[in-house]
Amino acid sequence: MIYQRVHCLLQLLLCGGFMKRSRLLPFLGTVLTGLTIVLALGLIIPTLATAQSQTPLLISAAASLKDSLEEIKPLYQKSKPNVTLTYNLGASGALLQQIQNGAPADIFISAAKQQMDTLEKSGGLLPGTRDDLVKNRLALIVPTNSQGVTSFSSLQNSTIKRVAIGEPRSVPAGQYAVQVFQTLKIYDALKPKFVYANNVRQVLAAVESGNADAGLVYITDTKISNKVKVAAIASETYHSPIVYPIAVLKSSKNPQAAKEFVRFLESNQAKSVFRKYGFIVAN
Numbered sequence: 001m002i003y004q005r006v007h008c009l010l011q012l013l014l015c016g017g018f019m020k021r022s023r024l025l026p027f028l029g030t031v032l033t034g035l036t037i038v039l040a041l042g043l044i045i046p047t048l049a050t051a052q053s054q055t056p057l058l059i060s061a062a063a064s065l066k067d068s069l070e071e072i073k074p075l076y077q078k079s080k081p082n083v084t085l086t087y088n089l090g091a092s093g094a095l096l097q098q099i100q101n102g103a104p105a106d107i108f109i110s111a112a113k114q115q116m117d118t119l120e121k122s123g124g125l126l127p128g129t130r131d132d133l134v135k136n137r138l139a140l141i142v143p144t145n146s147q148g149v150t151s152f153s154s155l156q157n158s159t160i161k162r163v164a165i166g167e168p169r170s171v172p173a174g175q176y177a178v179q180v181f182q183t184l185k186i187y188d189a190l191k192p193k194f195v196y197a198n199n200v201r202q203v204l205a206a207v208e209s210g211n212a213d214a215g216l217v218y219i220t221d222t223k224i225s226n227k228v229k230v231a232a233i234a235s236e237t238y239h240s241p242i243v244y245p246i247a248v249l250k251s252s253k254n255p256q257a258a259k260e261f262v263r264f265l266e267s268n269q270a271k272s273v274f275r276k277y278g279f280i281v282a283n
Contacts, residue, residue: 053082055257058104060088060095062111062172062244063199064136064218068277075273076264083257091199093170099124099249106252107262109133109244111200111218112172116245126255130247132282133265134274137219138176138234138242141207149214149231152180156189163193164206164215172242173200177216179239204228218242220278243282 061069066089073085088095092110096118099105108125110116119125142149148159155163166174174196181187195212197203200221206212208227222230236242246265248258264270271281 054084055082055254056084056086057106057254057257057261058086058088059107059109059261060090060099060103060105061107061109062092062095063089063201064111064173064220065089065109065244066201067224068220068273068279071273071276072265072270075269076261080260083261085261091166091171093172094198097170104251104253105249106254106258107246107248109246110172111136111242111244112175112240113243113245114172114175116247119247119249124250126248126250126252126259129259129262130245131262131266133244133246134279134282135244136242136279137236138173138180138239139217139219139222139230140214140232140234141204141217141222141228142214142231143207143210144227144229146213146229146231151232152184152234153186154231155193155214156186160213161193162195162206162212162214163190164195164197164203164212166200166203166216167196167198171197171199173203173216173218176234176239176242180216180234183238218278223278244279 059069066087069087069089073087076085077083088098088105092112092115095108096110096115099108099119100122108116108119116125116130120130140149140152140155148154148157154160165177166172168174168178178187181190195206197206200217203212203215204217204221204225207215208225214231216234219230219233222228246262248255248262252258266283274281
């Protein structure tokens with residue numbers, strides 16, 4: 001459109017004799033310079049507006065949520081294309097420490113209440129945003145070709161040399177595993193066999209690779225592997241409830257967008273994804 005108008009103007013100038021040819025070239029130079037500036041601004045301003053309209057959200061979440069959250073991401077961004085989701089996945093205790101040390105995050109999803117309780121007591125949560133998202137179960141796994149392990153007590157057999165669990169000081173799954181063994185009064189017998197992992201997915205990998213004869217993971221972790229099988233599922237009376245609390249952090253730079261994403265995670269659409277991976281919807 002701009003080009004068409006300038007073309008018409010030039011035709012009038014050339015054909016209509018509005019000015020002498022001695023003045024025409026300087027005038028044309030001025031017009032073309034102005035046109036270049038206008039076109040450049042027309043390209044730059046929309047780009048800047050698009051960049052400024054992007055809202056980044058950083059979600060620090062328990063490693064066991066990886067697959068379900070990755071599937072949820074494109075579902076959410078269909079309705080919120082200007083929101084950029086980035087996941088920081090790891091052991092809940094390690095994520096808590098990062099947040100306490102000032103690492104940026106908008107939303108925290110822990111695999112246990114303990115870490116969320118700590119943040120809440122220190123005033124780190126945005127009031128009114130904490131809720132229980134999903135629940136899980138603890139499973140004893142062995143390689144698919146393994147024989148002889150049919151219960152937690154079977155781990156005491158001399159043929160079982162290495163049992164992988166999450167590091168109890170930072171990994172909730174490891175804490176639940178210790179509770180199970182203590183309830184069954186086999187903790188002391190099994191402790192020399194323990195191989196500690198930094199998160200529950202590393203426990204799964206250890207059993208898959210044969211670096212551990214058995215391991216304790218969440219039932220949801222078993223859904224993504226064909227290299228392990230479930231030997232036993234821990235009774236919920238053996239350990240604390242496995243609940244994943246979620247909350248917006250007080251330090252969030254985009255609290256409104258964060259609250260909207262939390263609401264989406266609690267929607268029926270997101271719940272169906274969580275159920276697909278074996279989670280129990282909390283609400």
